[in-house]
Amino acid sequence: MDFRIEDISEEEIDRRLSVVEPLTDSVRQLVDAVIRSEVSDERLTAAKDRIDEIVADLREQQRPGSFGTPYTKEFIGMPWGNAAVGARNAVAPPLHVRRSPGLAECEMELGAAYEGPGGCVHGGIAALLLDQLVGEAASTDGLPSFTGTLTVKYLRPTLLGALSARAEVTGREGRKTFVHATMSDADGVTVEADAIMICPKDFELPTGDALPPPADRRLDR
Numbered sequence: 121m122d123f124r125i126e127d128i129s130e131e132e133i134d135r136r137l138s139v140v141e142p143l144t145d146s147v148r149q150l151v152d153a154v155i156r157s158e159v160s161d162e163r164l165t166a167a168k169d170r171i172d173e174i175v176a177d178l179r180e181q182q183r184p185g186s187f188g189t190p191y192t193k194e195f196i197g198m199p200w201g202n203a204a205v206g207a208r209n210a211v212a213p214p215l216h217v218r219r220s221p222g223l224a225e226c227e228m229e230l231g232a233a234y235e236g237p238g239g240c241v242h243g244g245i246a247a248l249l250l251d252q253l254v255g256e257a258a259s260t261d262g263l264p265s266f267t268g269t270l271t272v273k274y275l276r277p278t279l280l281g282a283l284s285a286r287a288e289v290t291g292r293e294g295r296k297t298f299v300h301a302t303m304s305d306a307d308g309v310t311v312e313a314d315a316i317m318i319c320p321k322d323f324e325l326p327t328g329d330a331l332p333p334p335a336d337r338r339l340d341r
């Protein structure tokens with residue numbers, strides 16, 4: 121796992137987010153527009169050429185591999201490439217998770233890019249988002265947990281649109297944390313999941329005077 125330290129202030133994090141979040145939102149708009157556009161083939165081809173130019177521009181300076189999760193010395197994580205919550209990842213829905221001890225919650229708007237059955241959320245997307253949320257709930261004690269087992273039960277189709285999700289720790293046993301999660305629409309729960317989250321035995325967090333104790337660490341931002 122990538123635990124590189126990037127020693128920047130919270131103000132610098134906010135400054136960087138103020139640049140990349142609008143860019144990511146624009147790319148989400150682009151994805152949605154491509155899916156639903158009904159302009160002529162000529163205009164679609166012209167759009168492709170313009171997008172290729174932008175891609176070439178961005179590729180002039182690229183980070184090798186993936187973004188990883190850099191941390192500040194205060195251990196605030198920046199998982200900005202993350203597939204569910206990444207601030208720089210247009211694949212991620214704009215998922216803003218609220219955390220409190222043992223609990224993670226969020227609201228989201230899932231549009232055309234997240235479709236499985238016509239008009240409904242893809243089951244894999246529901247599983248992805250609930251997987252993220254159980255990880256966030258399990259990690260509110262400052263120690264990261266990996267998903268060992270995630271059991272997902274689809275109770276009824278989840279229509280695309282405004283949704284909420286919630287994950288709550290139901291128990292801990294050694295390095296294992298048990299979490300229950302739900303995804304809901306306006307009429308109630310559509311998907312539920314149970315997870316066994318595990319803090320790996322050989323996992324070592326960076327230590328040192330400059331770093332806060334695990335309980336005070338914020339694993340993402």
Ligand SMILES: CCCCCCCC(=O)SCCNC(=O)CCNC(=O)[C@H](O)C(C)(C)COP(=O)(O)OP(=O)(O)OC[C@H]1O[C@@H](n2cnc3c(N)ncnc32)[C@H](O)[C@@H]1OP(=O)(O)O
Nearest residue numbers: 251252255256259266267268269294316318319320321339
């Ligand atoms: C804030 C950030 C949120 C991010 C959320 C993102 C969530 C994710 O997507 S994580 C990515 C997906 N998950 C993975 O890639 C995990 C891959 N697997 C692994 O790395 C390892 O198998 C891991 C960490 C799960 C367990 O490894 P290890 O630490 O060696 O476990 P091990 O010592 O064998 O077992 C410890 C306990 O867990 C149990 N256990 C081990 N694996 C599993 C499993 N897959 N499912 C359930 N229980 C398990 C064991 O039975 C044992 O229980 P007990 O203490 O009662 O005997």
